[in-house]
Amino acid sequence: MGTTSDYDWYILFPNHHEGLRLNSELKQRGIKNTIAPTPRAASKSCGISLIVLEQDLPVINQLIEEQRINIEKIVQLPAIKNWKFRGC
């Protein structure tokens, strides 16, 4: 997300519907989040995750509870710095 933090925070979901629900709720509240493919370091499964800012985690956790959004887990991964191009 273009942050300078040493870590990125990923929220993982059991399915994409839940991910899109949280994305929509966060957008409505102006809370920064980015839909991203789930990194392999976070899960063996594919699909969407949301990258969020660390300082927003308390309010996001509260929202997840209030809106009864099913998440799988929240994962902290080292941010990739000075990424060197790699195709796929």
Add this chain to the structure above:
Amino acid sequence: MADYHQMWIDLGMDVDKHEALCEVLPEAFGGVYLSQENRPQGMDFYDFVVSEIHGVRPSELIKHQETGGKVFGTFCVYVPDEVVFAAGAIATGLCGGSQFWVPGGEKVLPANTCPLIKASVGARLDKTCPFFMIADMFVGETTCDGKKKAWEILAQDVPVHVIDIPQMKREKDIAAYQQEIMDFIKVVEDFTGNKVTPEALAESIKLINNKRKTLQRIYNARKASPVPISGKDALLVTQIAFYDDPTRCAEMGNKLADELEERIARQEGVFPADAPRILITGTPMAIPNWKLHHIIETAGAAVVVEELCTGTRYFENLVDESATTIEGQVRALAERYMKTNCACFTPNPGRIEDVVRLAKEYNVDGIIDTNLQFCNLYSTESYLVKQKLDELGIPVLHIETDYSENDFEQLRTRVEAFLEILRK
């Protein structure tokens, strides 16, 4: 997390090999796309599509098949999707843009074949892409020699129909293409068991025109300075348009266009107004080929338009919607598709005219003419492109590349040097 493994196994995919592709996508997409600043919110949808690229859309296609529907895989902007949708089937793009699939293609193709063909053949034969496994029939065409022979190899594995694309644009060539579309209708009707009626064809002509109009809106927004969306993001939108449901594509594209128009009103851009504006022309960039855009935009320039099959060639010109008979509709389709200017035609002055026109419309500072390695047609035509642009005093850089990372730094050096010239 969504687990598509069973679906991939059911499709007969090589899931172990496919795993390697799943592993690199998040990092590559993060590095190329998510590292950008101030992206339009509407890109969320496209990020979602990429995140679920071998899951959500393939699931939709399989659901369609489970209710008796057919899926046609296509490789070229000359294939009239309208015919497929009119028969109640779905057309989906199949071009391979990943280096991951190239070695699979090299098992059966000469090394001096373009990476797009190698990747497309490799994706099928190595069984590492669900779209290639889902498509009930592949629709090929005769836009280059490499593809013509590749269809013969693929036809050993999957039903293939080849549309003979004329190589010139005389009236008799347009008539010949019209006949090819009539033949294609018969093939699609026989394969699906559904009749292509004038009413259904009229509907699908509108459907695909709407998709084109949406992409035109997004591209029009890129004429603004500062440009409200990066070239990388616009390319992704176009790449996904080949795969997505056309109705959803138009809906989500129009939402994005609304946002871009609001940004223009606020004079909000993703690059400074004085960033060099680049037009890219040449061979298609199938998903996930984002290499050149990444090089250009991380060097501080903005790609503002692509005269590519994954660009203006895909959506410029609409099909006339007024015809009410199959013959009239097919004539309208033939006329529209034959306005597209590919280097497979001789002569092909229309493409150079398009490049010059787009350079003016998008107020570009320089042009990068790129072709995939071993694409003899575009490589040869680059001589004529450069000749015209030199005559007009428009700076141009010709490059030839592939999907690998091997030439990344070399290309970056050349692009940066070109941008330096533009900045002077």
